[in-house]
Amino acid sequence: MRARPAWHVATVTETRQETPTAARLVLDVPTWPGSVAGAHLDVRLTAPDGYQASRSYSIAASAPAAPGTPGRVVLAVDEVPDGEVSPFLVHDVRVGDQLELHGPLGAFFVWRPGEDDRPVQLVGGGSGVVPLYAMAAAHGAAGDETPFRLLYSVRTPADVYFADELAALAGPSFTLDLVWTRKAPDDRPGPVGRLTRESLAALTVPADQRPRVFVCGSTGFVETVAAWLQELGHAADDIHTERFGGLT
Ligand SMILES: Cc1cc2nc3c(=O)[nH]c(=O)nc-3n(C[C@H](O)[C@H](O)[C@H](O)COP(=O)(O)OP(=O)(O)OC[C@H]3O[C@@H](n4cnc5c(N)ncnc54)[C@H](O)[C@@H]3O)c2cc1C
Known part of the structure; x- marks a missing residue:
């Protein structure tokens, strides 16, 4: 058994604009063990004076490291204006930069193929779609026939994360x-x-x-939707939530 390092060192291999306010980051991670759809990780930044800040980000896609091949992690980060970490990740990170990652994390907000044959309803607001996209992609890749439905609340067409990928997933067992x-x-x-x-x-x-x-999105979105779902008759135990922070 190999001990997992507490922090993985990741190298940025690609950055691209995901939406007018968000960036997609693709990272090579030589020690990455892989992750379950819906999991997240912590990104830690260290300033030249040693000051450190870390924030959680959902894993949009990931592949484990294999002999001779680094693992791969894809994140999508929305800029919170005046935030400490997200503006740096959206605007300042360049290909070749290194970031520290801790994870994968999270055991409750995850989906595994074949685990349960009940239908799955995903509800996302804004960047909250990131872990839900990971679940929909895992569902598609596994050829799982569990009915999946994603309800995505988003400002405008330009603000849709993973727009092409989500459109490509739509089919008999996935409705967007x-x-x-x-x-x-x-x-x-x-x-x-x-x-x-x-x-x-x-x-x-x-x-x-x-x-x-x-259900995933800002804290306000998640709390509103979770309360409505219970009013509509869904059992609290059937509702899994992930709050990204912020009120709206
Ligand atoms: C499990 C988990 C997964 C997450 N996954 C993602 C992800 O995939 N993509 C992503 O973009 N973000 C994600 N987040 C949110 C992320 O962790 C940060 O909170 C966000 O990037 C803001 O960090 P910051 O340092 O820029 O702002 P901070 O300096 O922490 O905060 C600045 C101000 O913005 C408010 N604020 C903090 N977070 C938000 C928010 N999300 N919306 C609105 N206002 C906010 C704070 O209350 C504060 O007033 C996730 C959070 C959690 C807990």
Whole structure:
């Protein structure tokens, strides 16, 4: 048995703009053990004076290290204006930079293929879609036929994370429903506005089908949606939540 290092040293191999306010980071991690869909990790930054700051980020995709091949981790980070860590990750990180990672972390907010054949309902707000995308991608890669449905509340079409990947996953066992809070696509005009209890009820697997529900986003979004889900008859034990912080 090899002991896992407490902190992995990652090298940035790609950065790209994910949305107008977010970046996607692809990292090579020689000691990465792999992760379950939905897990997160901590990123630690160290300033030249030794000051350190760490924040949690969901793992959008990951592959374990193999002999001669480093592991790979994909993150998507939204800039919180005036934040300590996220503006650096979105604007300042360059290919070749090194970051420290701790993880993978999280045992409750995860999905594994074949674990349960109940339908799965994912509900994400903004960057909260990152671990839900990981679950949908794992579901697709495994060829799992458990019905999956993702309800994604997002400002505008340009703000959709993993837009091409999510569109490619849509099929008989994966349904994507988008709620636009500020602007609908020009070619598919539709209602614009925040998610309501009524639209949540209309666009999610009904409670009598006992879906496992995963809700992720800002703290305010998650608490509102989780309360509505219980009012709609979902059992508290069936609702898994991940709060990213922030109120809206
Ligand atoms: C398990 C977990 C997974 C996460 N995964 C992701 C992810 O995949 N992508 C991602 O972009 N973020 C993710 N986050 C949020 C992330 O950890 C940071 O909180 C976020 O990047 C802000 O850090 P910061 O240092 O820039 O801001 P800070 O300096 O920590 O905070 C600045 C101000 O912004 C507020 N704030 C903090 N977080 C948020 C937020 N998320 N929204 C709005 N206001 C906020 C604070 O209360 C404070 O007032 C995750 C959080 C958790 C707990």
